Amino acid sequence: MCRPLCQELNLPQTAFDILMFLANNPAYRTASDIVEVRKLKANLVSVNVDRLVREGYLTRQTVDGDRRKVELICTDRASDVISRGQQLQRSFMDQLLAGMDANTRSILNNVVHVMEDNIDNILNSQHTGGQHE
Template identity: 45%
Template sequence: MRSSAFITFFHDALNAYNKMCEPILHEFDIPQVSFDILMFLNNNPDLCTAQQISEFRNIKKNLVSVHVEKLVTAGYLQRGTVAGDRRKVLLSCTEKAQPILKAGLEMQQDFNQKLTLDIPQKYMNIFKEITESMAANTRQMLNE
């Protein structure tokens, strides 16, 4: 695959994902970044700091801070501390966020089904193996 085709695929996939988010954003009157933060925390419980959200979702730190503050104020997120490290703040979704998360998880499942429509399972298994190998290669490059 040419690199431009690879980049175009990810660009288009992200745009399609964002388009599928729109009904949820309107229903709950929530911005895309806030929704992305909630879904990230829900889908990645071990990555629960603002720093990790910024790093893994590639959202600027100040933007994460603004949206986290709004989500806390709205009652969708709560802050917690780490024993032995008062500087580290853990974020977690509250019960109030559950309807958004439920709708988000259903949308993500629908997105995944549409994205992989008509792709045989054997190819999905190969894709998974390739992705895991590329992830291992990437980690190796980062450690060199």
């Protein structure tokens, strides 16, 4: 559903996803947050963040003067992209959940959260030499 908007804006899907992630998850502000939470490869995040900064959608801001701690801040230029992207996300969710009552949606939400936790546990186990390799 995002492809036409990405094409119109000449933004790769990953760059668009990074903007949307930062806008929708204000607690996460760094490239390493994106890598950790979205499970994207660091080099892919780096290349797309560089592009977003170059094109004026993001700025980098150091934290407490420590050049190793850099937050990514969405600019005014990103506002329209984010607004349109959030509308697409709402439309997608409305279509995906059409015909489900509130109770079913709640159950589905709980199931998805359990599955996310299980996936995180599997991935963490792989990184620490667990049996899920």
